[in-house]
Amino acid sequence: MKSKSDEEKAGYVRGIFAAISRNYDFINRLMTFGMDMSWRRFLLSVADVPLSGRLLDVGTGTGDIALEALRMDPWIRVTGLDFTAEMMEAGRRRKDADAIDWCRGDALCMPFPDKIYDAVVSGFLLRNVVDVRSALMEQVRVVKPGGRVVCLDTSPVPRNILRPIIHLYLRIVIPLLGRLLTGKGDAYNYLASSTINFLEPEVLGNIMREAGLEDVHFRRFMFGNIAVHWGVRPALHADAGSVKI
Numbered sequence: 001m002k003s004k005s006d007e008e009k010a011g012y013v014r015g016i017f018a019a020i021s022r023n024y025d026f027i028n029r030l031m032t033f034g035m036d037m038s039w040r041r042f043l044l045s046v047a048d049v050p051l052s053g054r055l056l057d058v059g060t061g062t063g064d065i066a067l068e069a070l071r072m073d074p075w076i077r078v079t080g081l082d083f084t085a086e087m088m089e090a091g092r093r094r095k096d097a098d099a100i101d102w103c104r105g106d107a108l109c110m111p112f113p114d115k116i117y118d119a120v121v122s123g124f125l126l127r128n129v130v131d132v133r134s135a136l137m138e139q140v141r142v143v144k145p146g147g148r149v150v151c152l153d154t155s156p157v158p159r160n161i162l163r164p165i166i167h168l169y170l171r172i173v174i175p176l177l178g179r180l181l182t183g184k185g186d187a188y189n190y191l192a193s194s195t196i197n198f199l200e201p202e203v204l205g206n207i208m209r210e211a212g213l214e215d216v217h218f219r220r221f222m223f224g225n226i227a228v229h230w231g232v233r234p235a236l237h238a239d240a241g242s243v244k245i
Contacts, residue, residue: 006130010106013128014084016187017061021086023182025062030181031174032222039152039221039228040065043121044072046230047150052076053118058107058139059125063091065152066100074099079117081105107135112142119143123152127198136211143233149213150230151204154195158224166225170195201227 020027028036043065049055052075057066060080069078079101082088088102105111107122107129120139129135139149157166170192178188199207201218204227208216213231220227 009130010083013190016184016190017084018086019184020178020182020187021062021084021090024087024090025064027178027181027188028064031177035222037064037068039226040068040123041072042219042221043123043150043152043228044069046228047119047121047148049073049076049119054116055079056081056112056117056120056139056142058110058120058122058135059128060100060102061087061091061123063088063094063097063100063102065121065123066091067094067096070096070099077101079103079112081107081110083107108138110138110142114141115144117143117147119148119150121150121152124154126151126153126204127194132199132204133207133211136208136213140212140233145233146235147233148230149208149233150228151208152226152228153204154198155201155220155225155227156196156198158220160224162223166223167196195225201229204229 047055051073054077055069057078057080060066060082063080066078066080069076078099080091081103083104083106085104088104091097092102103111107125108131120143126132126135136149143149157163174192175188178184201220205216205218208229208231212233214234216229216231218227218229
């Protein structure tokens with residue numbers, strides 16, 4: 001059960017995404033210099049969904065990942081789950097959106113049976129949930145044994161020569177662009193802050209193992225500020241080692 005503070009955070013996050021839903025896709029393309037679509041394609045290649053298989057996109061938002069999956073395999077069966085109705089309404093207006101099974105729901109308590117999806121993916125979800133481990137356990141629950149859970153999310157800026165420049169971009173440029181283009185500067189202050197303060201990739205990888213995944217890997221992108229993690233639900237009830245790259 002969520003605590004009062006958890007409920008308050010969930011409500012706050014839902015309000016933020018509701019407020020920026022109309023311009024979300026455009027701002028994403030702009031702020032990532034168009035690279036976000038290549039990260040999503042990498043995520044889907046790692047997910048390794050079989051031909052005509054079943055894919056769940058948790059925190060689907062406006063359906064970027066779900067729609068890209070359909071472009072890669074028109075016969076795939078995609079479910080997109082999100083708890084912000086306004087984001088999904090914006091997604092439903094996109095071309096080919098009717099091919100997605102849209103579902104409003106909570107990533108911490110999904111309305112699906114166990115072991116029904118060939119892969120479960122998420123994009124920029126985990127930094128926004130109140131309990132990362134519980135969210136991952138839910139994803140493990142609904143994926144088939146041998147299936148993959150793949151997560152695309154932000155990562156704290158590595159300590160290198162570019163760190164001050166990237167922090168400046170996150171703390172100043174992104175909120176300023178958000179305010180100028182959408183009038184929602186506070187929302188983009190939150191998005192920048194959640195990026196800077198999210199889990200290190202190694203820590204997130206360990207949480208994925210604790211949630212029941214094996215063969216956990218991750219790869220960094222965009223000067224280390226983005227990471228894609230993936231792991232496999234064990235086919236057998238046996239502990240297995242894991243590695244990261």
